[in-house]
Amino acid sequence: MGNVRLTDKAAQQVQDAGVSARMSTQVDRTGDRLVPFEESAEITTLSPATLRWMRHRGEGPPFFKVGGRRLVVWESDLYAWIEAQAAKDQAVAR
Structure with a gap:
């Protein structure tokens, strides 16, 4: 999770x-909300296919299923993941 x-x-x-x-x-x-998979693709500017591949590899945001089918992520977790990606990229650039 x-x-x-x-x-x-x-x-x-x-x-x-x-x-x-x-x-x-x-x-x-x-104050947190669940962000649907499709909206998370828009927020991250990644294609849905890329997000699915990252999820499969365990590298993407911490998605989970609601109702057995619908993929969602907590908004705060999504933005924390984005910030972690930025920090990792900045560390490599230094």
Whole structure:
């Protein structure tokens, strides 16, 4: 499913409880939205075929299926992935 980010308060609660943040399923998604696959292709300016190939290789944004068929990604995860790609490209350029 991709990386899950906790709010500072939730991460502290998890730490206080002695539970690994990686194992926690309680995530604050307030204000976040699910972005359909087609819209994510427009946002990233990648073709749907390229995104499908990247997903197949485990290199693309952290898509998951809703209702067994529809591919979506959390908007915050999509933009975090885009930022990570930019950072990786900048690191290579240096």
